Amino acid sequence: MSAAPVLPDRPQRKRPIGWIIAAAVVVVAIVIAVVVVAVRGGGSDQAGAAGTSGSDPKAQTVTIGVADKALPYWKTYTALAKERLDVTVKLTNFADYSLPNPALKDGQVDINQFQHIQYLANYNVTAKDDLQPIGSTAVYPLPLYATKYDEPSAIPEGAKVAIPNDAINEARALLVLQSAKLVELKDGGSAFSTTDDIESHKVDVQPLDASQTANALQQGSVAAAVVNNNFATAAGLPASDKVFTDDPSSSSAAPYVNVFAVRSEDKTNKTYLDLADLFQDSAVQKVFKKDYPDAVARNEKASTLQDELAAVEQDAKAAAK
Numbered sequence: 001m002s003a004a005p006v007l008p009d010r011p012q013r014k015r016p017i018g019w020i021i022a023a024a025v026v027v028v029a030i031v032i033a034v035v036v037v038a039v040r041g042g043g044s045d046q047a048g049a050a051g052t053s054g055s056d057p058k059a060q061t062v063t064i065g066v067a068d069k070a071l072p073y074w075k076t077y078t079a080l081a082k083e084r085l086d087v088t089v090k091l092t093n094f095a096d097y098s099l100p101n102p103a104l105k106d107g108q109v110d111i112n113q114f115q116h117i118q119y120l121a122n123y124n125v126t127a128k129d130d131l132q133p134i135g136s137t138a139v140y141p142l143p144l145y146a147t148k149y150d151e152p153s154a155i156p157e158g159a160k161v162a163i164p165n166d167a168i169n170e171a172r173a174l175l176v177l178q179s180a181k182l183v184e185l186k187d188g189g190s191a192f193s194t195t196d197d198i199e200s201h202k203v204d205v206q207p208l209d210a211s212q213t214a215n216a217l218q219q220g221s222v223a224a225a226v227v228n229n230n231f232a233t234a235a236g237l238p239a240s241d242k243v244f245t246d247d248p249s250s251s252s253a254a255p256y257v258n259v260f261a262v263r264s265e266d267k268t269n270k271t272y273l274d275l276a277d278l279f280q281d282s283a284v285q286k287v288f289k290k291d292y293p294d295a296v297a298r299n300e301k302a303s304t305l306q307d308e309l310a311a312v313e314q315d316a317k318a319a320a321k
Helices: 017-041 072-085 100-105 117-127 167-179 210-219 229-235 251-256 270-278 282-291 302-320
Strands: 060-066 087-093 111-116 132-136 143-145 160-164 183-185 198-201 204-208 224-226 242-245 258-262
Touching: 060 100, 060 270, 072 087, 072 270, 072 282, 087 270, 100 111, 100 117, 100 258, 111 117, 111 270, 117 167, 117 251, 117 258, 117 302, 132 270, 132 302, 143 229, 160 167, 160 210, 167 183, 167 204, 167 224, 167 242, 167 251, 198 204, 204 210, 210 224, 210 229, 251 302, 258 270
Parallel strands: 060 087, 060 111, 160 204, 160 224
Antiparallel strands: 111 258, 132 258, 143 224, 143 242, 183 198
């Protein structure tokens, strides 16, 4: 194979000094322009800026994970967020309650709103996470139903009373029965009490699958039953059959306040705090009450909610031993 041809050197020309100066000026101008653009655009794509995007530095997008996206109160809420805070709220719906907290941890959403403090405490302890509440929404009362009696005191001694048997609802149901003076729990009970903590009882407590408590009452196999709202609605239990509910303003209801939750590093984020506070606006509350007529709104400070979470987490750790 023949060698590649060798090209002759280009003749050297003397460049005019004016051309060199002009080229230098152009280069400097380009560098300055790049720096200015970088400074102006810096941080616009960072999650820590609450999803800031677009040419308006005040415009922000925040993603909230929820379990009831279709309900009208969210439409009112998102409209107010844009109007009052200049924040575009995007809702991500989760049908499975096990998903919103991991999604928040991994940064798929900025905030979630679907759980009460006890659920959040259970998650943090078991997942070794540190999600924090920054605002409250409501407590959903857990009712005791009876078809033949008008008040708890009328339920005969030794009568069977059904309660949900899952860990979260069983403890709360036992606290309901204690408030109704049907049982007494060890040390006053906690958000993690079980039937083993019953120290004295007027009635015979029967733990059942939560979906079966209403059916047991309607079939007459129990005299009364603690029934979650969704199962009571599905079974057609009338409100007139409620003989007792827990007091949403009592200390025993504190672990069941539903909350807006964020990653620990975001608990002082002003945009997120403003969004949590926006839920308390009268326009949102009006529609929320129509969507959830049995819910009792709660407006708690972030610090109060965080203190309650810490206390419930301690109970969760003790219960796990």
